[in-house]
Amino acid sequence: MLDRSKIVGLPISRIDGPLKVTGQAKYAAEHFEPGMLFGHVALATIAAGRILAIDTRAAERVRGVVKIYTHENRPKAAYRDSKWKDAVALPGHPFRPLENDRVLFDGQPVAFVVAETPEAARDAAGLIHVHYAAETPHTDIMAEQHNSYEPPVARMKQFLPPPPRGDAEAAFAAAPHKISADYVLAGEHHNPMELFAATVRFEDEGRLTIHDKTQGSQNSRDYVCGVFGLDPDKVIVKNDFVGGAFGQALRPKHHLFFAVMASLDLSRSMKVEMTRREMFYLSWRPSCVQTVSLAADDEGYLQAVLHHAVHTTSRHEDYQENVANWSGLAYKCDNVKISYELVKLDLATPGDMRAPGAASGVAALETAMDELACEVGIDPLELRVRNFVHRDQNQDKAITSKALHACYREGAKRFGWSQRSPKPRSMRDGNDLVGWGMAGGIWEAMMSKGEAKVRLSADGNVMVSAAASDIGTGTYTILGQLAAEVFDCPMDAVTVDIGRSDLPKTGVEGGSWTAATTGSAVQAAAKAVVKTLLDHAKSMENSPLAKASEEQVEIAEGRLVLETNHQVGIALADIMAMAGLDAVEEHAKVGPDMLSMMRYAAYSHSAVFVEVKVDEELGVVRVKSAAFRSQRNATAVTEPAHCPFA
Amino acid sequence: MKRFTYTRAETVADAVAALAARPQAQFLAGGTNLVDLMKYDVARPDAIIDINSLPLKEIEELPDGGFRIGALASNSGVAYDARIQARFPLLASAILAGASPQLRNAATTGGNLLQRTRCSYFYDPSTPCNKREPGSGCAAIGGLTRMHAILGASDKCIAVHPSDMCVALAALDATVEVVGPDSARDIAFGDFHRLPGDEPQRDNTLACDELVTGIRLEANHFADHYTYLKLRDRLSYAFALVSVAAAMEIADGRVVDLRIALGGVAHRPWRDPLVEAEYAGAPAEDVTFQRVADRLLLQAKGLGGNDFKIPLARKAIVRALRQAAGGTPQSQTIKAIQ
Numbered sequence: 001m002l003d004r005s006k007i008v009g010l011p012i013s014r015i016d017g018p019l020k021v022t023g024q025a026k027y028a029a030e031h032f033e034p035g036m037l038f039g040h041v042a043l044a045t046i047a048a049g050r051i052l053a054i055d056t057r058a059a060e061r062v063r064g065v066v067k068i069y070t071h072e073n074r075p076k077a078a079y080r081d082s083k084w085k086d087a088v089a090l091p092g093h094p095f096r097p098l099e100n101d102r103v104l105f106d107g108q109p110v111a112f113v114v115a116e117t118p119e120a121a122r123d124a125a126g127l128i129h130v131h132y133a134a135e136t137p138h139t140d141i142m143a144e145q146h147n148s149y150e151p152p153v154a155r156m157k158q159f160l161p162p163p164p165r166g167d168a169e170a171a172f173a174a175a176p177h178k179i180s181a182d183y184v185l186a187g188e189h190h191n192p193m194e195l196f197a198a199t200v201r202f203e204d205e206g207r208l209t210i211h212d213k214t215q216g217s218q219n220s221r222d223y224v225c226g227v228f229g230l231d232p233d234k235v236i237v238k239n240d241f242v243g244g245a246f247g248q249a250l251r252p253k254h255h256l257f258f259a260v261m262a263s264l265d266l267s268r269s270m271k272v273e274m275t276r277r278e279m280f281y282l283s284w285r286p287s288c289v290q291t292v293s294l295a296a297d298d299e300g301y302l303q304a305v306l307h308h309a310v311h312t313t314s315r316h317e318d319y320q321e322n323v324a325n326w327s328g329l330a331y332k333c334d335n336v337k338i339s340y341e342l343v344k345l346d347l348a349t350p351g352d353m354r355a356p357g358a359a360s361g362v363a364a365l366e367t368a369m370d371e372l373a374c375e376v377g378i379d380p381l382e383l384r385v386r387n388f389v390h391r392d393q394n395q396d397k398a399i400t401s402k403a404l405h406a407c408y409r410e411g412a413k414r415f416g417w418s419q420r421s422p423k424p425r426s427m428r429d430g431n432d433l434v435g436w437g438m439a440g441g442i443w444e445a446m447m448s449k450g451e452a453k454v455r456l457s458a459d460g461n462v463m464v465s466a467a468a469s470d471i472g473t474g475t476y477t478i479l480g481q482l483a484a485e486v487f488d489c490p491m492d493a494v495t496v497d498i499g500r501s502d503l504p505k506t507g508v509e510g511g512s513w514t515a516a517t518t519g520s521a522v523q524a525a526a527k528a529v530v531k532t533l534l535d536h537a538k539s540m541e542n543s544p545l546a547k548a549s550e551e552q553v554e555i556a557e558g559r560l561v562l563e564t565n566h567q568v569g570i571a572l573a574d575i576m577a578m579a580g581l582d583a584v585e586e587h588a589k590v591g592p593d594m595l596s597m598m599r600y601a602a603y604s605h606s607a608v609f610v611e612v613k614v615d616e617e618l619g620v621v622r623v624k625s626a627a628f629r630s631q632r633n634a635t636a637v638t639e640p641a642h643c644p645f646a
Numbered sequence: 647m648k649r650f651t652y653t654r655a656e657t658v659a660d661a662v663a664a665l666a667a668r669p670q671a672q673f674l675a676g677g678t679n680l681v682d683l684m685k686y687d688v689a690r691p692d693a694i695i696d697i698n699s700l701p702l703k704e705i706e707e708l709p710d711g712g713f714r715i716g717a718l719a720s721n722s723g724v725a726y727d728a729r730i731q732a733r734f735p736l737l738a739s740a741i742l743a744g745a746s747p748q749l750r751n752a753a754t755t756g757g758n759l760l761q762r763t764r765c766s767y768f769y770d771p772s773t774p775c776n777k778r779e780p781g782s783g784c785a786a787i788g789g790l791t792r793m794h795a796i797l798g799a800s801d802k803c804i805a806v807h808p809s810d811m812c813v814a815l816a817a818l819d820a821t822v823e824v825v826g827p828d829s830a831r832d833i834a835f836g837d838f839h840r841l842p843g844d845e846p847q848r849d850n851t852l853a854c855d856e857l858v859t860g861i862r863l864e865a866n867h868f869a870d871h872y873t874y875l876k877l878r879d880r881l882s883y884a885f886a887l888v889s890v891a892a893a894m895e896i897a898d899g900r901v902v903d904l905r906i907a908l909g910g911v912a913h914r915p916w917r918d919p920l921v922e923a924e925y926a927g928a929p930a931e932d933v934t935f936q937r938v939a940d941r942l943l944l945q946a947k948g949l950g951g952n953d954f955k956i957p958l959a960r961k962a963i964v965r966a967l968r969q970a971a972g973g974t975p976q977s978q979t980i981k982a983i984q
Contacts, residue, residue, distance in 0.1 A: 045772035431984070617965065618877060618961055618962060620881075622881070
């Protein structure tokens with residue numbers, strides 16, 4: 001963590017902002033290649049069954065149509081499931097477009113048209129007639145709940161429920177105050193502004209350059225190389241700009257498969273862009289049914305926590321997210337039982353979407369906490385304070401930092417929580433009943449493995465590079481700030497080169513870990529540059545820094561100086577001139593510290609305060625104001641906590 | 647997608663003649679609904695006749711104090727016309743309750759009358775729909791019916807008319823002016839939109855060779871007691887679950903003249919002049935308003951998913967009549983329900 005800050009944390013403009021607001025930032029579908037072809041996907045109109053026949057005659061007659069692909073003529077692709085598994089793949093069988101005659105979900109691609117123009121491709125796709133043997137589809141989680149099951153293969157170890165503590169059922173039965181309720185959440189479909197699209201440039205010697213709408217250029221590259229058996233050195237995937245993603249673009253989608261498939265088959269450049277409607281089928285927050293039972297003693301100390309969660313997955317994959325485990329770690333309770341199951345429906349595989357799991361599970365837990373507060377007869381904020389913990393209760397680990405107490409206090413003060421009247425129906429405004437409520441929020445503060453390269457030139461310019469993605473979260477600016485901070489240079493001296501698969505290795509952008517991961521790699525690489533400069537400086541004749549150690553120096557105003565006395569130092573240009581260098585470049589690799597992770601758990605916490613007005617007669621609900629304070633784990637320090645009051 | 651020709655008409659006569667020559671043609675005005683429907687492959691005209699050059703944009707006062715609004719006057723132009731706001735505030739309010747500023751700037755008066763239902767099955771060509779493809783069936787019946795009709799539906803179609811503006815025009819007894827190849831005629835607003843019956847493909851009584859050229863409004867005394875109350879799933883940019891256009895004249899605490907029309911509940915703006923006449927002279931108080939609501943909804947029938955609309959409509963009617971009687975019309979900018 002930085003002990004002082006010159007640039008990090010300042011409210012500077014996004015460095016990619018001017019390109020975006022002037023329309024110069026090009027997104028995946030905005031790249032054109034001479035002689036390129038365009039593809040359009042025809043989607044299944046049933047959710048379960050078999051394709052009996054596909055009539056493409058009318059579609060073939062459309063002027064400009066080059067080729068129509070169905071499961072009957074699709075070019076060969078990898079046989080083994082493992083080749084189809086991307087970095088965020090799930091237990092089960094990855095979806096393979098046009099693999100066979102099975103329809104596994106609503107909106108499944110059943111044909112792919114390639115044409116000279118996007119209009120011809122779309123027109124022809126609409127003329128394809130598919131004859132199905134339809135089966136009765138199951139799409140309602142409530143109706144299929146009896147078929148729920150525990151996932152036989154865990155997506156991640158930490159998604160498995162923790163072992164039960166104490167005897168939750170007995171404690172629940174014995175407690176004086178209790179609530180038990182079902183929380184049913186409908187599925188949510190994200191649909192970010194940029195449509196899924198891939199533009200493939202077909203080059204000599206089988207080289208491909210692909211502009212893809214993805215949260216990870218290297219994930220897309222590895223996926224197409226696995227599926228089509230391509231040499232990773234001959235494929236470059238670019239995602240310089242990503243028009244929103246929210247998790248939907250973590251896994252490669254069928255547009256990428258089709259664009260590369262047709263490009264290879266026809267030896268032509270290709271573009272495939274999904275329709276807005278097509279986007280709605282894919283990678284959604286699953287519908288979820290939860291039962292939360294809480295019990296407390298007369299003072300509001302939790303006696304039992306039971307949380308059972310069931311959510312949707314597809315026929316072919318076991319999508320999993322951490323829905324219910326939060327209930328075991330967030331509050332002090334000796335009797336805890338958490339269970340988690342899936343239900344298969346004839347729908348596309350759900351996917352990670354904005355705090356996957358927590359958004360569903362913490363919502364249910366916090367709602368239940370409010371209901372319990374009412375039952376016990378104490379303030380909901382006080383209930384949370386009484387059950388506050390400083391350790392992760394599931395893993396019995398210390399938490400790296402948790403300022404939630406201060407967050408509660410500050411939020412309550414700004415909101416005026418002490419003025420709340422606890423009695424139901426006691427606050428009114430005209431026709432409206434007024435309610436004040438609050439909740440806590442929690443999310444993992446994650447870091448993953450990442451690499452970055454930093455280059456400092458003799459003229460003072462800085463180049464930062466990594467295969468990171470900026471999905472609108474400010475990654476360009478954050479990485480630039482971190483380098484500028486180390487080199488004490490203005491932001492306009494820094495160039496940030498990201499969004500390309502041939503840059504230093506970076507995982508997908510998601511889970512709120514990129515600033516912590518790639519940011520740390522940039523810091524480490526920048527510090528390595530400083531160390532290299534110091535090594536050169538030390539070897540200079542009569543070097544004033546001869547005895548200085550790495551920890552004692554820093555860069556200030558273009559000079560490598562002693563931290564304690566900026567008068568003592570050497571101009572960077574002089575160091576490089578002496579060493580005969582135009583620039584110093586260093587590469588760094590970072591990852592979570594496994595030893596620390598064994599002892600500590602890291603989370604972000606938040607508190608939310610809202611006022612809700614309900615017109616009792618008409619049922620119209622208005623959320624009038626919301627207070628929100630968050631505090632982040634120490635690894636991410638580049639954006640200050642904010643507190644928008646409506 | 648279907649190929650179509652594009653021509654621009656310069657006069658009303660040209661436009662009507664062009665339509666007569668191409669029966670599968672459609673007029674293009676603001677295009678906010680038609681272009682959308684073409685993209686979804688729901689509307690499949692073989693010819694587009696652009697009528698935006700026709701001289702139908704005027705909003706003019708008539709000698710008797712009424713107004714004539716040209717079919718191409720934009721929704722924004724009408725809603726923000728100072729004369730309309732002063733004399734027909736119910737119309738201005740209803741328009742501002744709908745769509746978004748961008749859509750209202752593009753959308754026209756005539757186009758608003760002719761907009762099609764937002765039934766999601768109508769919009770999905772992979773499902774059967776008697777309105778889109780007569781005789782193919784109705785996927786909405788037995789489907790998700792939250793947005794569907796509680797009044798006047800048939801076993802062929804349960805769609806609702808989506809317009810807000812038309813609900814106000816129904817309450818205000820507007821007249822629709824249309825021109826055909828041989829003659830011009832007036833259609834009373836109450837006769838313009840139809841119930842689905844056995845022909846849900848027909849939204850209205852406009853003949854297939856006619857063009858809407860404008861609407862006329864008669865002078866009235868409703869400027870002090872009116873409201874447009876629209877209830878929807880979110881407070882902006884959403885179609886009505888239930889909306890109420892209410893207008894009245896009050897003298898000595900009694901409702902002298904009452905107009906009430908409902909949106910979001912039927913295949914056309916729902917109005918029952920008999921009920922209005924029945925309560926002329928009744929005290930302007932909640933008891934009257936509740937009776938009006940009960941009478942208007944006497945035939946209402948839920949389909950499961952929209953059962954909630956019946957009690958909601960009842961309460962919305964009472965609230966709207968209270969707002970109108972009290973001279974406190976619903977604000978369309980401060981969206982809190984009053």
